[in-house]
Amino acid sequence: MDLSPGALILCSLLCSVAGQAPVVSVQPRTATVRQGESVSFRCQVGRGAQPVQLEWKRATNQALPDNAKLGPDGSVLTVANTRPGNQGQYRCVASNSAGRSTATAVLNVKHAPKVRLTPAGPLRVRMGVPVSVECRATGRPHPTLTWKRQGSTLQLVTAETNDVNTIKWAAVRPEDAGVYICQAVNNEGVTEVKVEIIVEGGAGAPVAVVSNTEMTVVEGHVVTMECQASGSPPPVITWSKLRAPLPWKHTLVGGVLTLTSVGRQDSGQYICNATNIHGYSEAYTQMEVETPPYATCLPDQVRLQPGDSLRLQCLAHGSHPIQFVWSRVGRGSLPAGAETTKDGRLLIAHVKLGDSGTYKCVTTNHIGSSEALAKVIIKGELHTWLV
Numbered sequence: 119m120d121l122s123p124g125a126l127i128l129c130s131l132l133c134s135v136a137g138q139a140p141v142v143s144v145q146p147r148t149a150t151v152r153q154g155e156s157v158s159f160r161c162q163v164g165r166g167a168q169p170v171q172l173e174w175k176r177a178t179n180q181a182l183p184d185n186a187k188l189g190p191d192g193s194v195l196t197v198a199n200t201r202p203g204n205q206g207q208y209r210c211v212a213s214n215s216a217g218r219s220t221a222t223a224v225l226n227v228k229h230a231p232k233v234r235l236t237p238a239g240p241l242r243v244r245m246g247v248p249v250s251v252e253c254r255a256t257g258r259p260h261p262t263l264t265w266k267r268q269g270s271t272l273q274l275v276t277a278e279t280n281d282v283n284t285i286k287w288a289a290v291r292p293e294d295a296g297v298y299i300c301q302a303v304n305n306e307g308v309t310e311v312k313v314e315i316i317v318e319g320g321a322g323a324p325v326a327v328v329s330n331t332e333m334t335v336v337e338g339h340v341v342t343m344e345c346q347a348s349g350s351p352p353p354v355i356t357w358s359k360l361r362a363p364l365p366w367k368h369t370l371v372g373g374v375l376t377l378t379s380v381g382r383q384d385s386g387q388y389i390c391n392a393t394n395i396h397g398y399s400e401a402y403t404q405m406e407v408e409t410p411p412y413a414t415c416l417p418d419q420v421r422l423q424p425g426d427s428l429r430l431q432c433l434a435h436g437s438h439p440i441q442f443v444w445s446r447v448g449r450g451s452l453p454a455g456a457e458t459t460k461d462g463r464l465l466i467a468h469v470k471l472g473d474s475g476t477y478k479c480v481t482t483n484h485i486g487s488s489e490a491l492a493k494v495i496i497k498g499e500l501h502t503w504l505v
Contacts, residue, residue: 144160144210144223145162147222151200152200153227161192170214172191178207207222227258230257231302232256232302235311239251243315245323249294251298253282253283258306260304263278265298266299292323322395324349326347326355326400328403336485338379338380343374353398355372355390355391359386365380375388380407411481414432419495422495424469427467428464434481436481436485444456447475453473474495476491476494478492
């Protein structure tokens with residue numbers, strides 16, 4: 119049977135489509151989510167002979183994770199409650215009688231760092247031998263690694279190569295004993311891992327140990343810090359304070375340092391030093407002194423006329439957080455229109471004669487409370503009439 123030219127063109131087009139392998143694309147091509155969030159990728163067939171079968175795979179040919187689900191027609195891949203192990207490439211494979219093609223999507227999962235130390239510790243080492251501890255961290259964005267010693271905020275000098283941050287001692291000494299912290303930081307969080315270094319002394323060398331490496335105490339209390347030291351001959355024990363002299367109200371008896379009536383200025387790092395003829399050893403105690411609030415009012419007395427604005431500021435020194443509460447002495451509540459702020463201010467935009475009185479600010483923290491008073495005097499203008 120002869121076909122017209124139009125029929126031949128139509129047949130050519132249909133035959134071409136019928137013999138064409140599928141062409142696919144994935145949207146979005148890249149997605150970045152936080153750990154715990156969900157994400158979906160859609161596989162779209164641009165052209166190709168029907169029917170087309172769709173299949174999703176990991177780019178590594180591994181099976182899809184158990185938290186990955188496919189839509190009814192297989193075109194949409196959803197990863198729910200993402201976790202770090204879901205990160206990577208996913209391939210949509212389209213196939214028909216004429217062939218197959220693939221499109222790839224990339225999933226990035228942002229998550230807080232996970233840290234691993236090698237060796238994990240605690241490490242018992244002999245004095246004078248070399249020691250190193252490697253810190254590795256995973257996370258997205260890539261975390262920054264630092265080392266510090268427990269009880270100190272100073273960042274230690276370390277060596278970093280190929281995403282490994284290493285703390286090293288060429289020859290460990292007794293004063294190097296302690297707890298060291300590797301900290302990993304990225305935009306998603308902070309993770310810390312600790313390792314304890316225990317230095318076993320040589321022949322008779324001293325090794326100092328404190329009973330508490332960290333202390334939080336209340337102002338005015340008596341504080342004792344105990345230091346013990348092994349060694350032969352028995353080492354001499356002394357105490358000092360980092361970058362400051364010891365508080366003048368202190369006694370030292372047999373390695374026990376006693377501080378009487380501690381104040382906020384006594385916070386800091388205290389160092390026990392044990393010394394004998396074979397060397398010396400140090401141990402550290404970090405003490406923080408917390409204080410109840412001490413309140414003052416500015417001004418503590420003010421004279422105004424009706425219509426003036428009243429501004430009182432309550433100030434407090436002490437351990438934070440501190441709460442401020444204003445009231446009027448002898449009254450059930452503050453005047454109408456009075457406003458207070460979290461930082462201790464009392465505001466009245468336009469005072470009235472009835473707003474006179476004594477105002478009280480009570481400051482409170484987890485240790486105690488304090489109050490301060492402000493006297494407010496409001497008088498009207500005096501007019502003199504000439505007759």
